Amino acid sequence: MRPPPNHHLAVPRWLLAPALLGVALIALPVIGLATQVPWDRFGALISSESALAALRLSVVTASVSTVIVVALGVPLAVLLARFAGRWWRPVRALVLVPLVLPPVVGGLALLYTFGRRGFMGETLRVFGIDIAFSTTAVVLAQVFVSMPFLVLSLEGALRGMDQRYEAVAATLGARPGTVLRRVTLPMVLPGLVSGVVLAFARALGEFGATITFAGSLQGRTRTLPLEIYLKRVDDPDAAVALSMLLVVVAVVIVVAVHRSPAGRGRAVRVKEEAETR
Template sequence: MGSSDSASTRSWLAPRTLLVPAVVGLLFLLLPLAALVARVQWTTFWHDITSPQALSALALSLGTGAAATGLCLVLGVPLAILIARSRSRAAAAMRALVTIPLVLPPMVGGVALLYLFGRNGWIGGPLAEAGIPLPFTTPAVVMAQTFVALPFLVLAVEGALRTTGTAFEETAAGLGASRWTILRRVTLPLAAPGLVAGVVLSFARAIGEFGATALFAGNAPGVTQTMPLAIYTAFNGAGVAPSTAVALSVLLLATALIVLVLVRGWRAGGVR
């Protein structure tokens, strides 16, 4: 009975003519990726992704991406809890503010970071006078990645907490648990599915960041040139070879697919 209901729920009840634009839309998303994979020179693929320039860009992307993800955890989890446990109007306002980097063009984000942390910025000016310049350094890469990746973690964790509600936390408080105990033993375990999904998505977004990084951190090989910047440089005729740019593009594509598989597997395990 249950399987029959499930099958009927999944049956196609919309007009069949919608299948045509649906298939076209799917192909529109998949065919460019297929064309990218088709351009890979497999005989030199391993050499391309292990060239000194490619390894430098890969190592920088992974290192700064991991650092940005850690920063997202430190800042994002408290912010997600604040939003999830605030009153509806305040929560809606904060959620809208957190969403801005998702819809903001990355280049605009880079300009905003530059005006805040640049030598003449509100924060960057005093830091520069103290001998701590931020723009066009490796920490600037981490900051740009954090700016664009933080909303993914905040929204994922906040959504998980909002779904679970506060009943378990209130019960633990009634039994005498301290606030830190409730956070460690109740709140974070309940938010675990959203937390894992947010971490994975934040990391994937961080290593794929381009626009904000280019404007705020620059494109210095070994210092701020991440994989997206190395790919852009190669296709403009400088730095690594075009074949390496294609190979790195496929590497980023593979990373995105792995991320989707991990998130889907975690959610499926949670449902069971």
């Protein structure tokens, strides 16, 4: 039986104090939120018509945006990981801009690009396409803010993988597409899954870019974060309950993925198959 990884590494005891402080800074606000939830009315508050409509819209748009992020972000991550020329450096920097950009600024950028007076929006209107303040705008805003999470996660996994297995597959006559599909992606599946989950969670909680670019129209653009923002004044109890619901959904998604051994098991099997050939 193989020993667990890093079993021999000594950890300085002084790391415990700042680590516990970091956990506390994350856990205490969640606990504080939980103490304010009217648990006796929790079910009724989160099952109102407006809350269910917002939750449904959030889940649907986040799912659609995640599919788009995977379709566009995986090829981008592969190219960024495999090519290190000077032309790719500004591309990488541009892809990571939404991570540090205030969401409202991203919303303004989208509005002045795809809005009715945007340089692309005016062209699209000629063909009868109006994106701003629609459900499509919600999806675009979510894609804009969540794609860097998948690209960054997958690129790091690709850079850290052992490329000898790809080389072996190539020498055996496998086409580049086959190598990518049968060797590369299975080996970095844990990183890919983590990136997908982070992208979905980020899209589910998106607020700033959405309200700036898509507005807040019930049933069309009012996602759950926007519903919470509106409820915080008129119905604080509902806002707290919906906030707790969003926290629970996010925690369940992240825990479920990190507890699943499927990704790690598949990567190990790919390595073992390559070593036996």
